[in-house]
Amino acid sequence: MRLVRSFTFLAALPMASLGFSGVARGEEPPQKTAAPPQNAVALDLGLHVVGLGYQRTLSPRVAFFGALDWYVPWTQTTSTLDTMGAVVRLRPFFFLLQDAPRGLWVSPFMQAGFARADRAGETRVGFAGAVGASVGYALLLAERIYLSAGIGAQLHAVRIRGGDGGPSFVGPYVHADALVGYAF
Numbered sequence: 001m002r003l004v005r006s007f008t009f010l011a012a013l014p015m016a017s018l019g020f021s022g023v024a025r026g027e028e029p030p031q032k033t034a035a036p037p038q039n040a041v042a043l044d045l046g047l048h049v050v051g052l053g054y055q056r057t058l059s060p061r062v063a064f065f066g067a068l069d070w071y072v073p074w075t076q077t078t079s080t081l082d083t084m085g086a087v088v089r090l091r092p093f094f095f096l097l098q099d100a101p102r103g104l105w106v107s108p109f110m111q112a113g114f115a116r117a118d119r120a121g122e123t124r125v126g127f128a129g130a131v132g133a134s135v136g137y138a139l140l141l142a143e144r145i146y147l148s149a150g151i152g153a154q155l156h157a158v159r160i161r162g163g164d165g166g167p168s169f170v171g172p173y174v175h176a177d178a179l180v181g182y183a184f
Contacts, residue, residue: 070136
């Protein structure tokens with residue numbers, strides 16, 4: 001009989017402990033929130049660029065983005081596709097109110113590469129580059145679709161060898177960009 005009582009007591013201990021938990025009272029156990037994605041592959045859709053890039057979250061509020069872009073400064077030239085080239089764009093994103101890669105951000109950037117243009121009947125190659133900053137907002141749809149858009153200002157320059165006039169230019173200009181990609 002003593003053995004039966006001991007067994008009953010041991011079997012009742014786990015049942016009694018359930019009475020002290022929220023599960024026994026019909027409450028949901030606390031859910032762990034999944035960490036946001038740390039990486040994204042994105043189309044870089046800027047005012048003068050279209051390309052493919054990669055973004056990596058470095059800390060809860062900082063991400064770094066790099067892209068290889070086809071570059072066409074169509075707002076600065078008389079013939080839309082006369083001047084074109086390729087640039088590498090690098091930029092950190094500083095997320096102000098939420099953890100990366102979501103929310104309001106500010107981002108300085110730099111891009112550099114080459115451009116080609118026709119000058120005096122010849123195709124010539126030169127430098128293309130810009131430095132600037134923008135402010136924008138990023139969001140994740142279904143935790144995987146990465147969307148980001150921003151606007152700012154830049155010092156934008158193209159220098160084609162063989163003269164100082166068009167298609168070469170330098171000056172402050174509006175900067176607009178968007179990223180559309182897959183986060184993982």
